[in-house]
Amino acid sequence: MATKPSGAGSKRARAAPQPAQEAPGEPPLSRDRIVATALELLDADGLDGLTMRRLADRLGAGVMSLYWHVDNKEDVLDLALDSVLDYRGPPQLDKPEDWRAEVVHMLEDWRASMLRHPWSTSLLPRRALGRNILSRLELLSKTLSGAGVADADLNAAIWSLWNYVMGATITRASFDVSNEDRAAAQQRLEQLSGPYPTIGRSRLLLDDDWDGAFRKGLGFLLDGLAPG
Amino acid sequence: MATKPSGAGSKRARAAPQPAQEAPGEPPLSRDRIVATALELLDADGLDGLTMRRLADRLGAGVMSLYWHVDNKEDVLDLALDSVLDYRGPPQLDKPEDWRAEVVHMLEDWRASMLRHPWSTSLLPRRALGRNILSRLELLSKTLSGAGVADADLNAAIWSLWNYVMGATITRASFDVSNEDRAAAQQRLEQLSGPYPTIGRSRLLLDDDWDGAFRKGLGFLLDGLAPG
DNA sequence: ACCTGAACACCGTTCAAGT
């Protein structure tokens, strides 16, 4: 929390008079550029791939230059997570009053957005609530409220849905990475079927209808939360 | 996966003939001792507090000695997480047929066990399924199956509950740490109530009836999943 | 206002060696 620019920082010289930089096309550092490059690194190599040094390298800057625009690595991660959660809103529906379809769309998009950047799920237990997360929560609240959920029940409803979506997303991402391991684990499970007969038989670890399971559970939750 | 001891390794000399160690009471290294000490470190200082060097120090051993008993740091974390999830089973109930109470107990205990060691929640998107996790899944499966859930629906039911519990636990832990931040965030939210009127008004970020919300959502889920 | 290199205090792990 120093006297650094915390805004968007878009008030930057368009074509600065050759700032003595090496590459002529290299634009100056900025919060946005740092976050965008962090995303590239994260998408390419996961959480371990993001290093302040690697980040600076790719930006053609010294490591410490980053710290002018950004508090620390935590800050970069917070910004990266939030940038994944940009949301353009629900599509215009035929029946404009179908709140349930809207909610399902919002939550499926939330999950899908994170799964497109699997590293984001392991970042999740995170105190910082960025703009995009708050926007999504706001929209969800408004929709549920408009659908008739009483004010007294609203928070419980929001948090239940949030919990469900986050859990589903995290789980999905963590098991997706290691499909082979999963198969191996299931096999081991069935062989020594002594201790785990039920989940061995049901092939729990091989089930891969994640999307279906997600929608099903979400449906049950909405059944319970919804007014009528 | 080298030729290291992966069992419990309890076949150890009771009172070895003074193994030339410094402290005379210092027992020899072992997987169990390593994990136990890792837990101490994690409980005391969180995830950042666990370092192979610190761990070795506290065990009165050289850093590299750990690597005889353990593959690497990941391994230590996997073991630490699983050791938090030890479960002694549901209590003997009055009505032995009340499957629903049993399930609620199991899942509340799961959540509580992790919240007792908050670092465990940020470890969660984890591929390694330890004994205790598998035991819990097995017990949950058996109970639901016994309650009449069809085999075809069993996996979806398990994963829905798992997702919900994991999401709730992770969320709870992450917001618990930073109560002040939460209050500050809510205040900021309400002041610039422009963009987030609904969650500003509902005081979403100040709501702290986590346990109630958890039970409520769980109830809805069970309503939907249960046969009758 | 913005960027920098050197330096500090750490990491996890490989390796070759000891008993």
Next chain:
DNA sequence: ACCTGAACACCGTTCAAGT
């Protein structure tokens, strides 16, 4: 079978300084 120190290839961040 079990333990070890030295060394390697890294980390994030402070600081004092440059323009």
